Amino acid sequence: MTRYLRLWVEVLGISWRHAGRLTATVFAIEAGLVIANIGMALAMRTAVDEMGARNEAPAVGAAVAAAVACTLVLVLNRLHGLVGLFLIVEKVGAVIEDRLLRDIATLQQIEHLERSDYLDRITVLKGAPKRIVGGMWNAVRACFTFLQLALTLVLLGAVSPWFLALLGLAVAPLWCDRKGREIESRAEIDTAEVFRLQRHLFDVATDAAAGKEIRTGLAGPTVARLQTAAMGEATAGRYAARVRAAWLRAMGYTVFVVGFAVSLSVIMHRASSGNATAGDVVLVVTLTLNLQQTVEAAVGQLTATMSAGIYLDPYLWLRSYIAAERESRTGHKMPPGQLRTGIRFDHVSFSYPGTNKIVIDDVSVLLPAGSVVALVGEFGSGKSTLVKLLSRFYHPQTGTITVDDVDLCALETEAWRQRTSAAYQDFGRYPQMTFAEAVGLGDIAKLGDQEALFRAIDTADADGIVDRLPEGAATRLSPAYGGVDLSEGQWQKTALARASMRWDPLLFMLDEPTASLDAPSEHTVFRRYMERARQLAARNGAVTLVVSHRLSTVAGADLVLVLDRGKLVEQGTHEELLAAGGRYSELYRLQAKAYSMRPSV
Incomplete structure (x- = not known):
């Protein structure tokens, strides 16, 4: 609860900085509602008592005041819905959403994008900022509502102290609502993975590219069935939790209503016995009706506030995760202007967080400065993971990676990434961008540099794409x-x-760079990138790392590394490894035989 309160205060501060006038208006509306509701009841009592005393002028004045207060309540409620629940929530929610996205996008590592338990929380956070802001304003309104409730009870208590017991009874619905919120929050987290699965299946069913395969394979009914099953499982879990929470809330509210009815019967009995004036009766009736509405509003606002807790826990977890990631950042040294020794792996081992499977197992090797290094191995051998370590998306669990004898972890991450370039196996697609923007993302500082853009396009043999x-x-x-x-x-x-x-990287990585290309394009791309690798080597001693499962394309590399189940089992030139008759030679012969057996077209 302390963390929640700190977050509410922070969100309120953001509201004041980014929507100061709207924020002040909402507070004025809330204060006006409290004054108008209490003032209306007092004015009605005065009007009745003055009418009984035949004081017509004061009676009419009090009646007019009651009418004005009643009208003011209606108007202020309308204004609150516009100002508080729409304008502020939309404006401030957009500010927090921008901060949230920026924080996620600027994390230096990518564990939060690859672990399912982390993705579950991030999935819940989609659209959460506006709900969090709405929860904060519901909390503010609940405070004013409870102030109105307290003033109402004080006035009723002055007539009969029995109504003070309602303060204790009001705890029941609040406690039950809190328990219900905890049940719903657990259900949201527990079903996040299957909920994400049904969303993915829906996207697959409505995606144009996947649609061709689905229709060709007559898999449409199966995809729909799987999506329906996943939706049913997710909905069932959340529905059951909400039913349990609803029963809890109903029980708590029933306890309050029963106690309220008893107290009301007592005060009405006193009125019928002549122990109260007609004005007191009107006051009691008015406040009783107001009290029912106020309690209902308080519980509803508190429920809405607590329902935001479904998003608060994942949001606070992400905040803590971001803070921990930033605190764990190491390295303030700048990378060298050019490589002289190279990049060395010294007994490097790595397992993905949350798993016990060793993906990189005690690898020691030097990638010499100015060399073209090929990394080969079967699928799942750890090739792409090694690329992630060089990109500093993860840190080795044991061992070190050094750049010219300086620990990679000692280098400033952004500075290192400014001296690296990479085409990853699971490359990104940016359909909302232009072709120039999708290419320019490779070096954001040169996004508008036409010379750099078309030089990169030419290097990748992508001129034909632009022409068409x-x-x-x-x-x-x-x-x-x-x-x-x-x-x-x-x-x-x-x-x-x-x-x-980037025209001057120290490390240029190509992870399965031609997996989707035809043979002529593959040949052209490798020829151009070998030329580029030699230019980079001569310019600044850069290392070019090519990851490929097609062994015929890496024959020109200066050094070939063979990974098998995370272990470096062989290293040498193409000719040396063929002559050694080991794992590389075996894989090469198998691939050559497979290609020779392909039927001609």
Whole structure:
């Protein structure tokens, strides 16, 4: 609860900084509602008592005051719905959502994007900022409502102390609501993974690319059935939790209503015995009706506030995770201007967080400065993981990676990434962008540099793509955004061009760079990148690392590394490894035999 309160105060501060006038208006509306509701009851009592005493002028004045107060309540409630629940929530929610996205996007590591338990929390956070802001304002309104409730009880208590017992009875619905919120929050987290699965299946069913395969394979009914089953499982878990929470809340409110009815019967008995004036009767009736509405509003506002707790726990977890990640950042040294020794792995081992499987197992090797290094092995051998370690997406569990004898962890991360370029196996697609923007992301500082852009496009042999686009490099890459779609091979060439935007990297990594290309394109791309690798080597001693399962494409590498189940089992040139007759030679012969057995077309 202390963490929640600190967060509410922080959100209120953001509201004041970014929507100061609206925030002040909401507080004025809330204070006006309290004054108007209490003032209306007092004015009605005065009107009745003065009428009984035949004081017509004061009676009429009090009646007019009661009417004005009643009208003010209606108007202020309308204004609150517009100002508080729409304008502030939309404006401040957008500010917090921007901060949240920026925090997630600027995390230096990617564990939060690859662990399912972390993704569960991030899934819950989609759309959460506005709900969190709404929860904060519901909490503010609940405070004013409880103030009105307290004033109402004070006035009723002055007539009969029995009503003071309602303060104790009001705890029941609040306690039950808190327990209900905990049940709902656990259900949201427990079903987040299956809920994410049904969303994915829905996206698959409505995706144009997947749609061709689904229809060809007649898999539409199966995908729909799996989506329905996943939705049913997610909905069932959340529905059951909400039913349990609803029963708890109903029990708590029933306890209050029964106690309220008893207290009301007592005060009405006193009135009928002549122990109260007609004005007191009107006051009691008015406040009784107001009390019912106030308690109902308080419970509803508190429920709405507590329901935001479903998002508060994941949000606070993410805040803690971000803070911990930033505190764990190491390295303030700048990378060298050029490599002289190279990049060395010294007994490096690694397992992904949350698992016990060793992915990189005691690897020791030097990637010499100015060399082209090929990394080969079967699927799952750890090749892409090694690329992630070099990118500093993760740190080794044991051992060190050094750059010219300086620990990679001692280098400033952003400075190191400014001296690296990479085309990853699971390259990104950016359909909402133009082709030029999708390529320019490779070096954001040169996003508008046309010379750098077309130089990168030429290096990746992507000129033909630009020539066929209706608006050239300014074409958006999706029909949904008024552009055209790209084939898988064209998307890969776009990724290769993006990786070529930096002209002076110390480390250039190509992870399965031609997996989606045809044979002629593959040959052209490798020829151009071998030329580029030699240019980079001569310019600043850069290391070019090529990850590929097609062994025929890496024959020109200066050094070939063979990984098998995370272990470095062989290293040497293409000719040396063939002559050794080991794992590389075996894989090469198997691939050569497979290609020779392909039927001619």
